[in-house]
Amino acid sequence: MARCDGWRQRVAGLVYRPSLVLLPLAALAGSLALLPPTASASPGWELVLDRPSPSFGGIDFVSETEGWLVAGAGLLHTTDGGATWEEAAPLTGIDVDFADADHGWLVGYNGTIYATQDGGESWANQASGVPNMHLRDIAAISAGEAWAVGIEAQGDVPRFPAQTALLHTTDGGVSWLRVETPPSSWFEELQFVGEHGWALGWAHIPCDEPDCPAGPQTIHRALLRTLDGGGSWELMTEGLPQRIGRLSFLDDTHGWAIGRISCDQNDCLGAILETRDGGLNWTESFFPLGSFVDVTFVTDLEGWALMRDTEAPPYRFSLAHTIDAGLTWTFELVGGLSAYQPSLTVGEGITYLTGNDLALSSADGGVTWQTMEHPAIAFDSTSFLDGRLGHAVGRQTLYRTSDGGRTWRALSRSLAFHAIVRFIDANVGVIAERERGASGALTVGRTTDGGSTWEEVHRTDDQSLGFPRKIYLEDEQRGWILMDAGLLITSDGGATWQERRFADPATIPGPDGIDAVTLDEVWRIVYIPEPDRPDPLRLQHSTDGGATWHGVPTQAELQLEFVDFVDTSYGWYEGTICQAECRSLLFRTTDGGRTWEEIDLAAERVLDLTFTDRMNGWLNVARCSDSGCGYQVLHTDDGGRSWTTELEGEELSGDFDFVDSANGWLLLYDPASRGVGTEIPSRTVLYHRTGEGAPVLPDVGYGPSRGPTRPLALPALLATMTGLALLAAGALALGRGRRAYSQSPS
Structure with missing residues (x-):
């Protein structure tokens, strides 16, 4: 099971309680493993490694150089534009978003919400009121206001179809209000631009036709939209593309999304979707080269999209770039990647790809990519x-x-x-x-x-x-x-x-x-x-x-x-x-x-x-x-x-x-x-x-082979190296x- 905050471990009868009072980043820079003192010579267990796993989630930059990245059960921080990352807090989450350099929120599993008011030096656990929900997206509006959205989970695993939780705070998270959503609907993706906001998900829509594909209740892609800062929401399903995903709005009317169209054997068909009326109507541009997994626009004319043209690992991706609002695109091959559905983030002159086991950055529009240095690691x-x-x-x-x-x-x-x-x-x-x-x-x-x-x-x-x-x-x-x-x-x-x-x-x-x-x-x-x-x-x-x-x-x-x-x-x-x-x-x-x-x-x-x-x-x-x-x-x-x-x-x-x-x-x-x-x-x-x-044991270096090796029976090897009488104790026998x-x- 996932470690809970405030977790404890009992080692040889002693209770070790790591503190959740976070140290300044300078203190963490020297050691990311959070190691206890060296174990004594008596039999016992010593903690030698403690790292977050590279299950990368949300990423958010508050400036050209400073950013935050969710890494499984750890929150990472960078001050050099993503070239290197350090663990700022051992917190488990899915998404992170900052309203400014000081105020931000981290949301995640089982309704967890953490908030910081000092630029990430400390994080406070806030009560969401929805412990049965996995909060998947957070939109920080200001130092006091934020929105979060999530779906119901059964134990550790999300339920489908599920109920949803749309949460809102105006007091910095002291209290979170659950906003009523349409029945039989659930939402996972959230974006705000000023007073306008959108939540993307699914909804059960009654079907009276005799040939309904899913019976009297048909699952449709659904878009919740607000025009007054969340005071009221309207549900839109009619005319919404069924494969729509990854919203990217620049203002209250102009936005883009991807069309998730799966591959048929080796042939894939993807689409870039565009709306100019706030999501009421969408136009589709199809590309018979692969299926898109993410899109983001930085101006009305310039945008980026990530295309996957293989459905089996290693997945081959291309980065698409447009400077004419999507009329024409240029493609740069990214190569074979392990992540199936990575996220694309475009910062000030730097492009980021993050996903499961994936953390790459490019400073030249995707021509070359560098692996971002981070402490996350996972062993089988x-x-x-x-x-x-x-x-x-x-x-x-x-x-x-x-x-x-x-x-x-x-x-x-x-x-x-x-x-x-x-x-x-x-x-x-x-x-x-x-x-x-x-x-x-x-x-x-x-x-x-x-x-x-x-x-x-x-x-x-x-x-x-x-x-x-x-x-x-x-x-x-x-x-x-x-x-x-x-x-x-x-x-x-x-x-x-x-x-x-x-x-x-x-x-x-x-x-x-x-x-x-x-x-x-x-x-x-x-x-x-x-x-x-x-x-x-x-x-x-x-x-x-x-x-x-x-x-x-x-x-x-x-x-x-x-x-x-x-x-x-x-x-x-x-x-x-x-x-x-x-x-x-x-x-x-x-x-x-x-x-x-x-x-x-x-x-x-x-x-x-x-x-x-x-x-x-x-x-x-x-x-x-x-x-x-x-x-x-x-x-x-x-x-x-x-x-x-x-x-x-x-x-x-x-x-x-x-x-x-x-x-x-x-x-x-x-x-x-x-x-x-x-x-x-x-x-x-x-x-x-x-x-x-x-x-x-002496420190063993790696070098070229210098001839025959000793047998593998380690007790015999140690006895030869140290002169101890381990064989007499019968260990080898x-x-x-x-x-x-x-x-x-x-």
């Missing part, structure tokens, strides 16, 4: 090699860190939609990627310079292997990639790969539903519907590399979720039973699956599970009460029989990445970025756990002898 997964050296995959970007996750640098690598990565040492690494969709190819890449450059070493267009789930690297030569329906195997350090397909390919519920102890020993959770079982998930085991599979008896009502083995004897699987209430059960084997011990976890849901050896394991579980839900990180040192709480907070998402029992990370990712039942963005948070007496990267999006 991490893969650490030791206590300092790690990589992360997020939003089709590969990152690396050499300080345990405190700072990250993006590598020049554009990833496929689904990617996992694993490194053998500081230089040699393997990445497996597959694009989504029926035509997505599977590729394997290899690097020898720490990820700066990659060579494609394997490729197949065959979809039957499914998605790459985990990468196992036993040493510098041997390893394998575990797929949904087979294995890719290397014996030469990743230079070449051979395919081995499983018999009886089946659907795997996700990366946690399959585990390969060795090339021959594989466990998996698969969908096998049976009439007498309410849940179709089954546990299967293979001892011959997937040539044959044997079913493992499980409780009929158990919904299986995780399977994890550390060797051929010791392993665990987990599932949830929901009757009057839900509870999670853990099953443990010490004899390769011949017998199982049941352990009640007293939790409603397990979010992640991992074991580093036969005794040490961690759970991330959901805990819910009348006040809401949150997570708890639990640790066991007796194989799962008993658990102690090490960390807890309010998020409901997170993945583990452990090097060994002394070093591990918990990634709390943005659930909205994965489509996990919510559109409310969160922050990207990373915790690092260090065990008692864990040696301090009970451990895997290899690591699995397993946190990839399904």
Whole structure:
């Protein structure tokens, strides 16, 4: 769930409450991660990263150089025209608008409204009176007056059709009045020019004709218009183009909008709409080159529009420019972008494109584009090699860190939609990627310079292997990639790969539903519907590399979720039973699956599970009460029989990445970025756990490969580096002898 303002986290029994009293921007400039003091040498979790996600929303400039940008669960600020941005406040929102340099509002999910009267140095939470509404647009008229509009939400997700909330304040937000709107209508977009204002949305209109396409109630595009500063509003639907969007009015009569016309296979048709009577009538200019996603005019003659001419990623955009009121347009190709529907903003000589994962600016009319520097970041997964050296995959970007996750640098690598990565040492690494969709190819890449450059070493267009789930690297030569329906195997350090397909390919519920102890020993959770079982998930085991599979008896009502083995004897699987209430059960084997011990976890849901050896394991579980839900990180040192709480907070998402029992990370990712039942963005948070007496690792630099690498078993590597007797404690004997990267999006 999204973090609430005033959130708290309990770390090793201590309550950490970040203050919402905002520091001046100069104080924030030194560190955007809001890090607590360094953790002690005793076992515990240390917060090493806390950033907003690049789910960019509204943008507003109060001058040529100063502006504000919503970044998921953070509000960013610039004083250099957008070249660089800093986080001004850890506030979650959708849109921001300033009436002047001092007075502004931020609106967002669940009716949240924040206001500033001192240029963003402090923000006050204001009561909207509509906690069930997502406020999507704000129009700041003056220091005291503003309008906001939003739609009804069911939990975290907007409802369609929905009710709407049109809010108005004249006292700086001390009180907000809900203005009555037509029944069965909802509005998301708002603009004011002086006393004239418009709200764009949808409305149910009665239809008496016998051939009504949607029955007696037909959904129409709807425009609310006021001519007296909001004193009265009129609803306009007749003659309004059904695909109209993105209003851009210059004065009370002259305005433009886009016509959202979808593509038919590879051919797209877009339209620019123009009105000269305040929105009563619209004329359309069609362009058979693509569909427009945004338009803005800065004078009666000069305007800009953004056109998308592909319907699959990477999306190809062109920036259109006119200086004769749209009679003629020139187009500049922007290139392939990740955002499907970015926003276009034109400032004083600078053009901005913002959207999901997108923050670009151009000072030459779109001929060249620069990525705006900002602190927002999003990870899908991490893969650490030791206590300092790690990589992360997020939003089709590969990152690396050499300080345990405190700072990250993006590598020049554009990833496929689904990617996992694993490194053998500081230089040699393997990445497996597959694009989504029926035509997505599977590729394997290899690097020898720490990820700066990659060579494609394997490729197949065959979809039957499914998605790459985990990468196992036993040493510098041997390893394998575990797929949904087979294995890719290397014996030469990743230079070449051979395919081995499983018999009886089946659907795997996700990366946690399959585990390969060795090339021959594989466990998996698969969908096998049976009439007498309410849940179709089954546990299967293979001892011959997937040539044959044997079913493992499980409780009929158990919904299986995780399977994890550390060797051929010791392993665990987990599932949830929901009757009057839900509870999670853990099953443990010490004899390769011949017998199982049941352990009640007293939790409603397990979010992640991992074991580093036969005794040490961690759970991330959901805990819910009348006040809401949150997570708890639990640790066991007796194989799962008993658990102690090490960390807890309010998020409901997170993945583990452990090097060994002394070093591990918990990634709390943005659930909205994965489509996990919510559109409310969160922050990207990373915790690092260090065990008692864990040696301090030297800073590992990236350089060219200098010969053979050490085996991956990290305890042996640390013992060699530090002279500590870790092997005597049995860490290696009970451990895997290899690591699995397993946190990839399904």
